[in-house]
Amino acid sequence: QSALTQPPSASGSPGQSVTISCTGTSSDVGGYDYVSWFQQHPGKAPKLIIYEVTKRPSGVPDRFSGSKSGNTASLTVSGLQAEDEADYYCNSYAGSNNLGIFGGGTKLTVL
Amino acid sequence: EVQLVQSGAEVKKPGESLQISCTGSGYTFTSHWIGWVRQMPGKGLEWMGFIYPGDSDIRYSPSLQGQVTISADKSISTATLQWGSLKASDTAVYYCARLNMGLLTIDYWGQGTQVTVSS
Numbered sequence: 001q002s003a004l005t006q007p008p009s010a011s012g013s014p015g016q017s018v019t020i021s022c023t024g025t026s027s028d029v030g031g032y033d034y035v036s037w038f039q040q041h042p043g044k045a046p047k048l049i050i051y052e053v054t055k056r057p058s059g060v061p062d063r064f065s066g067s068k069s070g071n072t073a074s075l076t077v078s079g080l081q082a083e084d085e086a087d088y089y090c091n092s093y094a095g096s097n098n099l100g101i102f103g104g105g106t107k108l109t110v111l
Numbered sequence: 112e113v114q115l116v117q118s119g120a121e122v123k124k125p126g127e128s129l130q131i132s133c134t135g136s137g138y139t140f141t142s143h144w145i146g147w148v149r150q151m152p153g154k155g156l157e158w159m160g161f162i163y164p165g166d167s168d169i170r171y172s173p174s175l176q177g178q179v180t181i182s183a184d185k186s187i188s189t190a191t192l193q194w195g196s197l198k199a200s201d202t203a204v205y206y207c208a209r210l211n212m213g214l215l216t217i218d219y220w221g222q223g224t225q226v227t228v229s230s
Contacts, residue, residue, distance in 0.1 A: 036215075100215075
């Protein structure tokens with residue numbers, strides 16, 4: 001199974017919005033509403049910020065939102081803040097006999 | 112509070128064996144799959160495999176099967192990842208993670224264990 005495709009980098013100024021894409025196939029992203037997004041700061045463990053395409057765990061700011069269209073899921077970070085600078089990874093369920101697939105990661109820089 | 116606490120950093124030589132651990136607390140350890148995720152230096156996240164501690168059902172990534180062994184001891188709420196013969200390419204940070212099968216996501220992560228293999 002191939003990794004989901006994410007842009008290697010994204011950037012925006014404080015207060016702006018930025019969207020990160022995650023492209024898969026009809027066997028993963030397009031086939032199920034089980035896309036998650038994780039935020040990872042340098043030297044830290046990843047943290048769940050979006051699950052089931054659009055849902056936020058308790059404590060995650062509503063500046064983070066998720067969506068999906070066809071085989072592409074997206075993470076939007078609105079009102080960028082300095083602490084949003086991190087790596088972001090998408091992950092999709094890909095069927096019961098599959099471990100699930102991660103994207104290659106996107107480094108978000110707050111200018 | 113759910114916690115996954117991993118064993119400390121390791122420095123090993125090629126050919127040596129190694130076992131790292133992940134101890135769960137704050138939840139019923141036998142009721143959730145635990146996965147192991149590899150992050151090689153400067154790279155992304157990669158599933159290695161999962162284990163269900165309740166019955167020790169194990170699923171390995173096809174690309175890594177045979178290179179590592181995943182196990183769990185439910186009496187001490189601990190999952191382990193072991194290598195019989197390390198290679199330099201095993202140098203990475205290894206995370207354990209709890210799967211939430213209702214939401215089909217990872218809801219908790221361990222802090223990570225740095226493994227360095229160098230002669």
